[in-house]
Amino acid sequence: MKITSIKSHVLRYELDKELGYSQQYYKHRTAHLVEVETDEGITGWGECFGPGNIALANKYIVEKVIQPLIIGEDPLNKEYIWQKVYNLLRDSGQKGMPIQALSGVDIALWDILGKKTKAPLYQLLGGKCNEHIPVYGYGMMLQKKSTAELINLFKEEAKEIKSKNFKAMKMKIGLGAKEDLKLVQAVRESIGKDFKLMVDANHAYNLKDATYVGKGLDELDIFWFEEPVAPEDYEGYRQLRSRISTSIAGGEAEFTKYGWNKLISNNCIDIAQPEVCGLGGITEYLKVSALAQANFIPVINHVWGSAISIAVNLHLLTAQPDMPGGLFPSKSMLEFDTTEKNIFITDLPDKDFSILKQVKEHNGFASVSDNIGIGINPNKDFINEFEVNE
Ligand SMILES: [Mg+2]
Missing domain, CATH: 3.20.20.120 (Enolase-like C-terminal domain)
Incomplete structure (x- = not known):
C-alpha cells in the first residue's frame, strides 16, 4: 500500500457567545482534520491540535512540508514515517506546530491500519x-x-x-x-x-x-x-x-x-x-x-x-x-x-x-464501539459546509 495524498481540512464556525480561558477570549470554534488517501482506496482520518489561525499554519505544514516527505511511502510503516518526518523537521521544530501537524498525520495512519486489518483501534x-x-x-x-x-x-x-x-x-x-x-x-x-x-x-x-x-x-x-x-x-x-x-x-x-x-x-x-x-x-x-x-x-x-x-x-x-x-x-x-x-x-x-x-x-x-479503525469518519458534506482556507 502507498500514500497517494494528504489533505488538511480546517473547519470553523462562530459561537453564539464569546468564551475564554486565562489567556484570551474567543468567538470561533475550530477543528483541523487530516485525510490520508492510499492507492488501495483506504482513507485514514486524523486530527491536529491547534485552534484558530494556528490550524491554518498547521494545514500548510501538513500539506506543503510533511506531504512531500512521505508521499509514496507504505502507510503501515508508522514508526519509520514518524522518525523520518521528525528527523527532517528536527532543526526547525522539536515542539509546537510541526509536531501538532505530524500528530494528525500519524493518527490517520493508525486509522488506515485499523481499516486494512478490519480491527478497532483499541x-x-x-x-x-x-x-x-x-x-x-x-x-x-x-x-x-x-x-x-x-x-x-x-x-x-x-x-x-x-x-x-x-x-x-x-x-x-x-x-x-x-x-x-x-x-x-x-x-x-x-x-x-x-x-x-x-x-x-x-x-x-x-x-x-x-x-x-x-x-x-x-x-x-x-x-x-x-x-x-x-x-x-x-x-x-x-x-x-x-x-x-x-x-x-x-x-x-x-x-x-x-x-x-x-x-x-x-x-x-x-x-x-x-x-x-x-x-x-x-x-x-x-x-x-x-x-x-x-x-x-x-x-x-x-x-x-x-x-x-x-x-x-x-x-x-x-x-x-x-x-x-x-x-x-x-x-x-x-x-x-x-x-x-x-x-x-x-x-x-x-x-x-x-x-x-x-x-x-x-x-x-x-464505551468505545467495535467499528474498525478509529470507528467514525467525518461526513463530507459537513466538511464542505464548514471548511475555511483563511
Ligand atoms: Mg487545560
Missing part, C-alpha cells in the same frame, strides 16, 4: 483494559463579566453539568489569585463537597501566585490543579508540588517523548495529561504513556477538538491499564466539552456518536 493498542470509561465534563469558561456575575453563572453551570451525570467537572480560573479562590469556593458550595472538581489555570501564574491559589485549593478539596505555571517552568512546577497537597496536572502543551521525559524527570506533575493530537500522534503517545507508567504517574488524557479526537481518546483510554492497579483502582477519565453545543462533536461524524447520551444513560460512563 485492539491494535493491546486490547481492552476497560469496558467503560468514566467521563468528566469541562465547562465554566471565562466570560467578559464581573467576578460577581461569573460566580452566579458558574454556580448554575456547575449544577447543570452535574445533572447530566458526569463523574467529575472542571472549571477555568485565571482572574487573579484572590478572585479565583472566590470563584472556586462558589462552585464547590454549589455542587457539594462530595463531587470531584478540578480547576484549570492555563498557565496564568508565576510560582508565588500559584502557591497562593494552590494553598486555597487545598482547603476546597480540589481533585487537581491544572497548568498552574508556564509549561517551560519545570522548576516552578517542581517547587509548587512540594508546597501544596492538591495534585498538580499538566502536559497538554508538552511535546514528544523528549519533552515529556523532561517534565516527568523534573518531578513536575502528579497527573499526566498528554494531548495525542498535539504531542506527536498515537505512535508518540504510546511512548509517553510508557514513560508515565514507568514513573507511576496516572495518565488522564487532555482532550480537545472534534469527534475524531474524542473517538481516538476513547480507544486510548480503553486500552490503558490502571496505575498501579488493584481491586479498587483510581480510574482514568475521558475529558468532554460541555460548553455551548459543539457541532464538531455532534454533527460531524457519519455515524451516531453521542457521548452525552451515553453519560446520561450509563451513569457517567462511555
Whole structure:
C-alpha cells in the first residue's frame, strides 16, 4: 500500500457567545482534520491540535512540508514515517506546530491500519483494559463579566453539568489569585463537597501566585490543579508540588517523548495529561504513556477538538491499564466539552456518536464501539459546509 495524498481540512464556525480561558477570549470554534488517501482506496482520518489561525499554519505544514516527505511511502510503516518526518523537521521544530501537524498525520495512519486489518483501534493498542470509561465534563469558561456575575453563572453551570451525570467537572480560573479562590469556593458550595472538581489555570501564574491559589485549593478539596505555571517552568512546577497537597496536572502543551521525559524527570506533575493530537500522534503517545507508567504517574488524557479526537481518546483510554492497579483502582477519565453545543462533536461524524447520551444513560460512563479503525469518519458534506482556507 502507498500514500497517494494528504489533505488538511480546517473547519470553523462562530459561537453564539464569546468564551475564554486565562489567556484570551474567543468567538470561533475550530477543528483541523487530516485525510490520508492510499492507492488501495483506504482513507485514514486524523486530527491536529491547534485552534484558530494556528490550524491554518498547521494545514500548510501538513500539506506543503510533511506531504512531500512521505508521499509514496507504505502507510503501515508508522514508526519509520514518524522518525523520518521528525528527523527532517528536527532543526526547525522539536515542539509546537510541526509536531501538532505530524500528530494528525500519524493518527490517520493508525486509522488506515485499523481499516486494512478490519480491527478497532483499541485492539491494535493491546486490547481492552476497560469496558467503560468514566467521563468528566469541562465547562465554566471565562466570560467578559464581573467576578460577581461569573460566580452566579458558574454556580448554575456547575449544577447543570452535574445533572447530566458526569463523574467529575472542571472549571477555568485565571482572574487573579484572590478572585479565583472566590470563584472556586462558589462552585464547590454549589455542587457539594462530595463531587470531584478540578480547576484549570492555563498557565496564568508565576510560582508565588500559584502557591497562593494552590494553598486555597487545598482547603476546597480540589481533585487537581491544572497548568498552574508556564509549561517551560519545570522548576516552578517542581517547587509548587512540594508546597501544596492538591495534585498538580499538566502536559497538554508538552511535546514528544523528549519533552515529556523532561517534565516527568523534573518531578513536575502528579497527573499526566498528554494531548495525542498535539504531542506527536498515537505512535508518540504510546511512548509517553510508557514513560508515565514507568514513573507511576496516572495518565488522564487532555482532550480537545472534534469527534475524531474524542473517538481516538476513547480507544486510548480503553486500552490503558490502571496505575498501579488493584481491586479498587483510581480510574482514568475521558475529558468532554460541555460548553455551548459543539457541532464538531455532534454533527460531524457519519455515524451516531453521542457521548452525552451515553453519560446520561450509563451513569457517567462511555464505551468505545467495535467499528474498525478509529470507528467514525467525518461526513463530507459537513466538511464542505464548514471548511475555511483563511
Ligand atoms: Mg487545560
